[in-house]
Amino acid sequence: MEFKPKKEYVCKLLSDEGVKFVIPEYQRPYRWGIDECKTLWNDILEVFGDGENISEYFLGSIVAYQNDKNELEIIDGQQRITTFTLFFRAFYEHFQSEQANVKISYLEGFGKCIWEYDLDHGLDYSKSRLSSRVNTDCDNIILNELLNKEINLENLRKSNSRYAKNFNFFYDKLLEFKTTRTFDWEMLCKMFLSKTLFTLIVICDSQESAMTIFNTLNSRGLPLSNADILKGYIYKRVSHKNEFANEWKDLEAKIDESDNIKNLDFLFLQFMHVIRAENKDFDTTTHSVLNFFTKSDKKVYYGAIDNWLYRDNTMYFIKSLANFWDKPENYLSDLSNKYMKILNLFQNDSWKAFVSCLVWRNKDNIDNKDEFSKEFDKYLPILIQYVTLAFLNGNASINVIKEIVFKMNVKLKTNESFLAKQNIPSFENFLEVSRNFDSRKTKYILFLYAYIYDDFKQVIDSDSLEVEHILPKQWQNANFNEWDEQSHFEYLENIGNKILLPKKSNIKCIDNFFAKKQIEYSNSNNANLKEVLDLSKRTKNIWTKEDIDKRAQAIYLKMVEFLQK
Numbered sequence: 001m002e003f004k005p006k007k008e009y010v011c012k013l014l015s016d017e018g019v020k021f022v023i024p025e026y027q028r029p030y031r032w033g034i035d036e037c038k039t040l041w042n043d044i045l046e047v048f049g050d051g052e053n054i055s056e057y058f059l060g061s062i063v064a065y066q067n068d069k070n071e072l073e074i075i076d077g078q079q080r081i082t083t084f085t086l087f088f089r090a091f092y093e094h095f096q097s098e099q100a101n102v103k104i105s106y107l108e109g110f111g112k113c114i115w116e117y118d119l120d121h122g123l124d125y126s127k128s129r130l131s132s133r134v135n136t137d138c139d140n141i142i143l144n145e146l147l148n149k150e151i152n153l154e155n156l157r158k159s160n161s162r163y164a165k166n167f168n169f170f171y172d173k174l175l176e177f178k179t180t181r182t183f184d185w186e187m188l189c190k191m192f193l194s195k196t197l198f199t200l201i202v203i204c205d206s207q208e209s210a211m212t213i214f215n216t217l218n219s220r221g222l223p224l225s226n227a228d229i230l231k232g233y234i235y236k237r238v239s240h241k242n243e244f245a246n247e248w249k250d251l252e253a254k255i256d257e258s259d260n261i262k263n264l265d266f267l268f269l270q271f272m273h274v275i276r277a278e279n280k281d282f283d284t285t286t287h288s289v290l291n292f293f294t295k296s297d298k299k300v301y302y303g304a305i306d307n308w309l310y311r312d313n314t315m316y317f318i319k320s321l322a323n324f325w326d327k328p329e330n331y332l333s334d335l336s337n338k339y340m341k342i343l344n345l346f347q348n349d350s351w352k353a354f355v356s357c358l359v360w361r362n363k364d365n366i367d368n369k370d371e372f373s374k375e376f377d378k379y380l381p382i383l384i385q386y387v388t389l390a391f392l393n394g395n396a397s398i399n400v401i402k403e404i405v406f407k408m409n410v411k412l413k414t415n416e417s418f419l420a421k422q423n424i425p426s427f428e429n430f431l432e433v434s435r436n437f438d439s440r441k442t443k444y445i446l447f448l449y450a451y452i453y454d455d456f457k458q459v460i461d462s463d464s465l466e467v468e469h470i471l472p473k474q475w476q477n478a479n480f481n482e483w484d485e486q487s488h489f490e491y492l493e494n495i496g497n498k499i500l501l502p503k504k505s506n507i508k509c510i511d512n513f514f515a516k517k518q519i520e521y522s523n524s525n526n527a528n529l530k531e532v533l534d535l536s537k538r539t540k541n542i543w544t545k546e547d548i549d550k551r552a553q554a555i556y557l558k559m560v561e562f563l564q565k
Helices: 010-015 034-048 078-096 101-112 137-146 153-158 162-180 182-193 207-214 226-237 241-257 264-278 289-294 314-326 334-343 352-361 374-392 398-414 427-435 439-453 485-492 503-509 514-521 530-536 545-564
Strands: 003-009 021-023 057-066 072-076 115-118 122-128 130-132 197-204 465-469 498-502
Touching (some): 010 078, 010 182, 010 197, 034 182, 072 078, 078 101, 078 130, 101 115, 130 137, 137 153, 226 289, 241 264, 264 289, 264 314, 264 352, 334 374, 334 439, 352 374, 427 545, 439 465, 439 530
Parallel strands (some): 057 197
Antiparallel strands (some): 465 498
16 A cells, blocks of 8 residues: 655645545535534634734645546545635635735635636636535535635525535634734735645545545544445445445435434444344344444454445345335334334334344335235234333333344244243332333333224324323312322322323413313314323313222223233
8 A cells, every 4th residue: 555645735735736626426425514613713713813923733634546537536534625615715705705906816815725727817717626426416506606706695694505504604704803803814814825724635546545544544524434434345346336326325315304314324233233133143242333344353243254235235225224214104004103103202222123124024025015014013013012011120221122122133033933021010010110200201101002092093193292190290289179288299190190192282281170171181183192082071070099090000901901912
C-alpha cells in the first residue's frame, strides 16, 4: 500500500487548478448538522481571537483516491470538505452582494474554492469543484442550487436540507460578525484565504488501499456506522457498482423517510440474528455486527465465514426487511397487525429478532400477503405470551428476552416445539407487580387486555392512549360512598382501577367522579375501546372497592386464559 500524506491549507486544497472532489457512491450521505457547524465556528473564533498573531489550526485529515477521471474520490473527510465548501460559499455570497471593487480579490479568492477558474475567463460557474454521487435527488437539487452563481436566500430558508441549513448558519454567523466586528471582518477573510487553516490529506494509490484506511481512520469526523463500513466492503466486491450504489441510495432514502426504522444498522443487526438462527446459535453474547460480517477469526462469526455479505440474495433481503419494518401493515393480515401493535409497546426491542426470522422464512412470499402472513398469525401470539409472562414475573430485561427469543428462533429453524413457558404468577403476585409498574409498563398490560377483552375484533391504536385512573387520582378531602383517604390510597394504583383512554378524554375525565366520567366514556372517539363503552353503559354510576377488585380479577383471568392458549 502506498499513499502520500501531505499538509495542505484549505484554501489551496479547494482551489488548486484542475482539482475536482467527488463524494463516491459508496459513501454515506452528508450528515453534519448545526451542532457540528457550531463547534467548527466556535473553534475558528477561538483561533482568530482578536485578529492578531493568528496561529495555524489543524482541521483533521482527508483520505482520497484519484480515479481514472483524475477526480479525487473522498473516502474519509467528506463532512469537512462539504462543510468548508458551504462555508466558502457563504463568504462568497456576502461579497457578491457588495459592489465595492476593493472586495473583488476576496470574491475571486472564495470563488476559486467553489468553481473552476482560469486567467482568461475567470470563474466558470458551470463547473463546481464538489459533486456528490451519494445524495438523494432532493439533496442534489439543493446542493446544485447552492453551487450556482445566483442563489435564492429566501427559498433556502424554507429548506430542510442539511446543506441549506448549514449554509444558512454560516451565512448568518458571518453577517453577525461583519456587523458587530466590522474592523475585524477583512482579517477574518484573510485568515480563510491564507496559510492558517490546514488539513492532512492522504492520496492513496488505489481504491482498495483507500478503503482500508476508510475502515480504520476517521479522525474528528462523525463516527462511521456499521452500515457505512459494510457498504464499503460490499461495494469493493460487487461487479455492478452503479446498480449497487443506486440500490443503497434508495435504501437510505427510505430509512430517512421512515418513522419505524432508526437507521441501516438496525437492518444488519436483524440480518445477523437471522444468520445466527440459521446456524442454530442461541447464545445471548452480544456480537459486534461489524466483526460478525467482516472477521473470520471466531467460529461464531458466520456472516464472515460463510460470506453472507456478498451473496446474491443479501441486498434483496435487506431491502425486504426495510420494506417490512417500514410499513409492516402492508405485509401482514389484520390480526397480525394487531399483534404487532401490542409488541411495539413492549419495554424493549429484543422481540424484533423473532419477527425478522419470520420475514426470512417467508421472504419468497413477501408479495403475497395471505401466504406471507400465515406464520405471523400463528407465531406472533406465542411470542406475546412468552415475553408477557417474563414481564409479569418481573424479569423482562433485555438479556432475558434475548434468551427467550433466540431460543425461539432456533426452534423455529429446527421445527421443534418451543420450550416451556415461565409460570403464570398468582393473582396476589400479579396485583403486587402491576401496582409497581411505571406508566409505560401499565400501558402495555392494559393495551394487551383491551385487545383480549374485545377478542381482537377492533383495531386499537396506542399512540394517543393514556392511563386513566377510574377512581380519581386527586383525593378531594371529602368522604363519599365508602371511600376515605386511606382506602383511596390503597386502591388508586390497583390494576383494576386503570384503563386506557385517548388523551383528550383523559384530560376531560381528570378528577371527575365516575358518573361524570361515564359521559366522556360514551364519546364516539372511544368506539374501538369496548370495555370503555361497556363502562359508560353501566347502570351503576358509582365506582367502589368491590368494582376495582372484580375488575382486577377479570383482567387477571382473561390474561391467564390468553397466556395458556
